[in-house]
Amino acid sequence: MIEFEGVSRSYGDTLAVRGLDLRIESGELFALLGHNGAGKTTTIKMMVGLLRPAAGRVLIDGYDTVAQVREATSRIGYVPDEPYLYDKLSGREFLQFVAEMHGMSRQEATRALDREIERFGLGRFADELAESYSHGMKQRTVFAAALLHDPPVLIVDEPLVGLDPHSIRLVKDLLRERAAAGTSIFMSTHTLAAAEEIADRIGVMQQGKLIFLGTVDELRHKYHAEGQSLESLYLSVVGETVGGVTAEEEATHQVEPPAMLEGSE
Amino acid sequence: MNDLASRAKASSKLRPNDIDPRVEAALFRRIRASETVAHLRQLMSTARLRTLLVVGLSIFFWCGLFALFYVGFDFLRENVARPGEVYHAKTVEFVFHLFFASLNVMLVFSSGIILYGALFSSQETRFLLTTPAREERIVLHKFQEATLFSSWGFFLLASPLTLAYGISVSAPWHYYVLIGPLIVSFVYIPCVIGALCCLLLIYKLAHMRVAVVVIVAALSMLAAGAAIWETIAVDRKELFEDQFFLDTIRKFRFTREEWLPSSWLSNGLIDAAQASPRLPTPLRDTPVVRALMSLALLVSNALMGRLILTAVARRTFRAGFSQLECRPRRPRRAGAAWIDRVAAWFLRPFPPQVRLLLMKDWRLLRRDPVQWSQFLIFFGLLGLYFLNVDQFRVTAGDIEHTTWVNLVSFLNLAVVGLILSTFTTRFIYPMLSLEGRRFWVLGLMPVSRDTIVWSKFVFAALGSWMPCAMLILLSDLMLHVSPLVVGVHQLTTVLLCVGLAALAVGLGAMMPNFHESSPSKIAAGFGGTLNLVLSAVYIILIVSLTALPCHFKLIANSSAISSEFLREDYLNLWLVLGAGLAVAVGLTATVVPLYRGVRAFNRLEFY
Numbered sequence: 057m058i059e060f061e062g063v064s065r066s067y068g069d070t071l072a073v074r075g076l077d078l079r080i081e082s083g084e085l086f087a088l089l090g091h092n093g094a095g096k097t098t099t100i101k102m103m104v105g106l107l108r109p110a111a112g113r114v115l116i117d118g119y120d121t122v123a124q125v126r127e128a129t130s131r132i133g134y135v136p137d138e139p140y141l142y143d144k145l146s147g148r149e150f151l152q153f154v155a156e157m158h159g160m161s162r163q164e165a166t167r168a169l170d171r172e173i174e175r176f177g178l179g180r181f182a183d184e185l186a187e188s189y190s191h192g193m194k195q196r197t198v199f200a201a202a203l204l205h206d207p208p209v210l211i212v213d214e215p216l217v218g219l220d221p222h223s224i225r226l227v228k229d230l231l232r233e234r235a236a237a238g239t240s241i242f243m244s245t246h247t248l249a250a251a252e253e254i255a256d257r258i259g260v261m262q263q264g265k266l267i268f269l270g271t272v273d274e275l276r277h278k279y280h281a282e283g284q285s286l287e288s289l290y291l292s293v294v295g296e297t298v299g300g301v302t303a304e305e306e307a308t309h310q311v312e313p314p315a316m317l318e319g320s321e
Numbered sequence: 322m323n324d325l326a327s328r329a330k331a332s333s334k335l336r337p338n339d340i341d342p343r344v345e346a347a348l349f350r351r352i353r354a355s356e357t358v359a360h361l362r363q364l365m366s367t368a369r370l371r372t373l374l375v376v377g378l379s380i381f382f383w384c385g386l387f388a389l390f391y392v393g394f395d396f397l398r399e400n401v402a403r404p405g406e407v408y409h410a411k412t413v414e415f416v417f418h419l420f421f422a423s424l425n426v427m428l429v430f431s432s433g434i435i436l437y438g439a440l441f442s443s444q445e446t447r448f449l450l451t452t453p454a455r456e457e458r459i460v461l462h463k464f465q466e467a468t469l470f471s472s473w474g475f476f477l478l479a480s481p482l483t484l485a486y487g488i489s490v491s492a493p494w495h496y497y498v499l500i501g502p503l504i505v506s507f508v509y510i511p512c513v514i515g516a517l518c519c520l521l522l523i524y525k526l527a528h529m530r531v532a533v534v535v536i537v538a539a540l541s542m543l544a545a546g547a548a549i550w551e552t553i554a555v556d557r558k559e560l561f562e563d564q565f566f567l568d569t570i571r572k573f574r575f576t577r578e579e580w581l582p583s584s585w586l587s588n589g590l591i592d593a594a595q596a597s598p599r600l601p602t603p604l605r606d607t608p609v610v611r612a613l614m615s616l617a618l619l620v621s622n623a624l625m626g627r628l629i630l631t632a633v634a635r636r637t638f639r640a641g642f643s644q645l646e647c648r649p650r651r652p653r654r655a656g657a658a659w660i661d662r663v664a665a666w667f668l669r670p671f672p673p674q675v676r677l678l679l680m681k682d683w684r685l686l687r688r689d690p691v692q693w694s695q696f697l698i699f700f701g702l703l704g705l706y707f708l709n710v711d712q713f714r715v716t717a718g719d720i721e722h723t724t725w726v727n728l729v730s731f732l733n734l735a736v737v738g739l740i741l742s743t744f745t746t747r748f749i750y751p752m753l754s755l756e757g758r759r760f761w762v763l764g765l766m767p768v769s770r771d772t773i774v775w776s777k778f779v780f781a782a783l784g785s786w787m788p789c790a791m792l793i794l795l796s797d798l799m800l801h802v803s804p805l806v807v808g809v810h811q812l813t814t815v816l817l818c819v820g821l822a823a824l825a826v827g828l829g830a831m832m833p834n835f836h837e838s839s840p841s842k843i844a845a846g847f848g849g850t851l852n853l854v855l856s857a858v859y860i861i862l863i864v865s866l867t868a869l870p871c872h873f874k875l876i877a878n879s880s881a882i883s884s885e886f887l888r889e890d891y892l893n894l895w896l897v898l899g900a901g902l903a904v905a906v907g908l909t910a911t912v913v914p915l916y917r918g919v920r921a922f923n924r925l926e927f928y
Contacts, residue, residue: 068649101646104451108643125639130339130453140448144359145352153352157452159340185359 062112072098085235087251090261133202137214143187158205172200252286371850387481394489421583422576431471433515439463460634492594506619507586513626524637589615678776707796731868742856745825751843781822816907827914830922866903870895
């Protein structure tokens with residue numbers, strides 16, 4: 057389970073995330089949507105322990121990502137938007153490292169490796185150095201690494217970018233399958249069709265604020281837009297406003313505080 | 322490993338899935354070992370020439386340093402005082418303390434700066450922070466790298482110095498055994514201090530980090546500069562007299578402060594090199610025990626430093642990382658348009674397409690401080706050196722003086738050429754490879770590939786010619802060489818700049834690497850190494866062809882030697898032939914690589 061309690065974070069004067077309250081249950085696949093600079097990546101970085109909230113707290117399975125960061129990160133599988141692999145290690149060596157870092161014994165790690173290598177079809181290149189991998193191969197390896205320790209929380213940042221249709225199908229099926237098995241999944245994406253297809257709930261972020269939280273159907277209902285695609289709905293909700301707001305702009309009301317469009321919450 | 326892992330599981334103090342710190346350390350060691358092995362294997366299979374060249378040149382450099390230090394210590398023994406005498410001991414003490422104290426400061430800076438890059442702007446750290454790895458383990462992992470990178474130069478300097486000293490004073494066997502442990506334990510201490518400064522600076526003053534580093538570095542350089550100036554700014558007659566020697570030792574007495582780790586190292590080395598006393602001496606006063614006590618002091622402080630670093634890393638690293646990530650960022654704007662207007666004015670004679678390409682490369686260069694700052698530092702240092710080469714004027718008038726001035730002026734020319742060749746290899750050679758990665762931009766434009774290659778050549782040749790010509794002119798003016806030599810030097814400079822630019826651009830077009838995004842990695846490949854070697858050969862050839870006839874002409878004019886070949890008409894013929902041959906070699910080195918480069922670039926397919 058993932059919980060955000062009044063979380064805010066700024067970059068100097070720019071407020072990247074403003075008072076975020078959100079709870080993602082076990083077995084739920086949540087998709088966060090928003091323009092570039094809306095605050096999605098900052099939100100993710102606070103979940104995985106790279107950034108500390110300036111206010112509020114983030115809990116992963118009940119563990120605070122600041123005070124109990126190791127407990128929290130050990131329960132997370134994280135797939136970043138730009139996959140990092142050690143160039144001079146093979147995919148297998150990298151996966152072995154991640155598995156053992158999560159406290160698995162050699163035997164357990166080997167079993168988990170075999171499972172994920174087969175699932176993601178890494179067998180052909182698992183023993184090649186990662187520097188020769190294409191983006192898709194890297195992304196698949198990072199997915200495998202994120203699932204090795206069977207985490208209760210999976211965080212994926214733009215998981216479908218640069219993947220071939222077969223890999224996209226694989227990832228979508230995998231995410232649904234994991235959610236069905238009880239994993240809380242937090243996905244940030246610009247691929248609205250995918251969010252519409254697989255997410256249980258969506259959140260729309262604008263200028264650091266969560267302006268909608270609910271299902272796609274609830275969003276349609278709210279806008280009396282039955283039958284419309286998520287893409288046209290999203291564009292009419294968010295408009296063209298990009299980036300964050302400064303503290304001064306917020307204080308002097310130069311920016312209209314986005315109204316929270318309630319879904320089922 | 323398995324045992325450790327099971328122990329970790331069994332340990333009741335640990336949380337489920339939490340790994341024992343020793344297992345974690347072993348995991349990081351293993352990952353580093355695997356990476357190193359893969360890297361070395363790859364180096365030997367794909368870049369054997371470069372690796373062997375680097376190793377060979379390092380050995381050559383090490384031997385040169387050893388010879389230099391040995392001659393110095395030998396001079397001291399033969400001309401100043403024998404080992405065991407007061408003057409000998411004082412001189413060695415002075416040299417060791419000053420040498421190691423200076424390197425102490427440099428190690429603090431270099432390790433801190435390298436660790437900053439490794440911890441706060443590395444993808445690996447970003448990844449590791451999202452794993453359950455302990456913060457202190459990540460810091461120690463990166464600290465090992467920073468220590469190695471910052472101290473290799475120290476080892477390269479300290480090992481020949483200490484060996485040469487040991488041999489010159491016929492040190493006992495245990496001196497050679499103790500050199501390694503003494504140096505390694507010493508290096509650890511300033512590196513830990515640098516790492517602590519780095520972590521605490523980011524933790525407390527993330528937003529002011531650059532200002533703090535610049536101020537501290539500037540103050541240190543000022544202090545060092547003032548100390549050096551005060552030492553050498555004495556009357557020439559007093560230089561190297563007894564009083565000068567004693568004054569210098571007094572001025573630098575702060576390097577012998579007991580609390581400095583460099584003093585522990587110096588004392589340890591000097592004690593270890595002493596022979597065992599002939600008279601009965603209490604055990605703790607024997608040189609070997611004193612050396613061991615210095616070693617114990619160094620090791621205990623190094624271990625204590627590591628302990629402190631671990632504690633500080635645990636408390637500050639993640640918070641510091643977060644603060645730095647969230648620092649206010651001002652977007653860089655494309656300012657300084659007036660510089661571009663000046664450049665555009667200079668480039669007016671070129672066809673519009675070439676001018677556009679040149680302006681694009683100019684903007685990329687000026688907005689990348691890594692490129693121009695290195696250029697500025699090296700050429701600035703050369704300029705400083707050239708400003709001070711007028712020492713030769715004091716003996717003007719004799720033939721030896723003419724010989725030396727001429728020799729030095731041509732050596733200066735060769736040095737400028739050699740430094741230029743490292744820049745053309747590092748920055749010009751990779752240009753076409755980097756262009757290939759974004760070839761969809763230029764490839765879809767109505768511009769021929771020939772124009773692209775030629776524009777790179779013009780950019781490199783023009784860009785390097787101006788600073789090189791100015792530097793050589795400065796050197797000539799300071800040396801008061803004859804107008805003939807100034808003319809020959811300027812011709813040679815043009816030949817060098819044009820030839821080196823053509824070599825780098827031509828080879829870059831013939832051997833592009835489109836899979837690598839880092840210019841330094843492209844330059845470090847086979848093509849880059851070949852370019853560097855060919856450039857060195859070219860420089861030696863051109864400088865020799867122009868320097869030798871000029872040299873003979875000058876000494877013939879000012880000597881009483883009479884030979885048929887030193888007659889005026891012969892010498893003029895030599896001069897013309899040498900210059901002509903140099904121009905021919907220069908033209909060949911320009912035209913052939915460019916022609917082949919253009920042809921290869923036209924045939925290239927981008928995949």
